[in-house]
Amino acid sequence: MRQRSTQSRQTTLTLNIRTVTRILGRCGMSVRGYDIEHIAALLGPDGRSAYGASPHNGHGRPLAGARGRPLIQVSNLALSDIRTAVVTIFHEIAHHRSYRTAGHGGSEAEAERYGQRMFEQFARHWV
Numbered sequence: 001m002r003q004r005s006t007q008s009r010q011t012t013l014t015l016n017i018r019t020v021t022r023i024l025g026r027c028g029m030s031v032r033g034y035d036i037e038h039i040a041a042l043l044g045p046d047g048r049s050a051y052g053a054s055p056h057n058g059h060g061r062p063l064a065g066a067r068g069r070p071l072i073q074v075s076n077l078a079l080s081d082i083r084t085a086v087v088t089i090f091h092e093i094a095h096h097r098s099y100r101t102a103g104h105g106g107s108e109a110e111a112e113r114y115g116q117r118m119f120e121q122f123a124r125h126w127v
């Protein structure tokens, strides 16, 4: 779950998931192993708006998306610009990987560091 830390103005949707995943693929950072789905608004456990989620069941198994792959949900907030979209997707991928390897989602700070690091890698290929 990637959440915003402060309230800010309503963001408008400027990207769609296909565009983001296509750009990532072109940069050698394919996210084909996941089903990434758009949910207009996501709420975190504390009621704050969230950028993304990587839902798991009570046994730590990922919920599957439309193609049967581990599901990542991204909200309008996440699709407001390419940086936010990329950080959010890889933040959620970090949670999925942690569930796979450690049996739990790991910390928010770790997931966020991974998302930011992957964005930096992306930015080097993107220009």
Ligand SMILES: [Zn+2]
Pocket: 001, 002, 003, 091, 095, 107, 108, 111
């Ligand atoms: Zn998170």
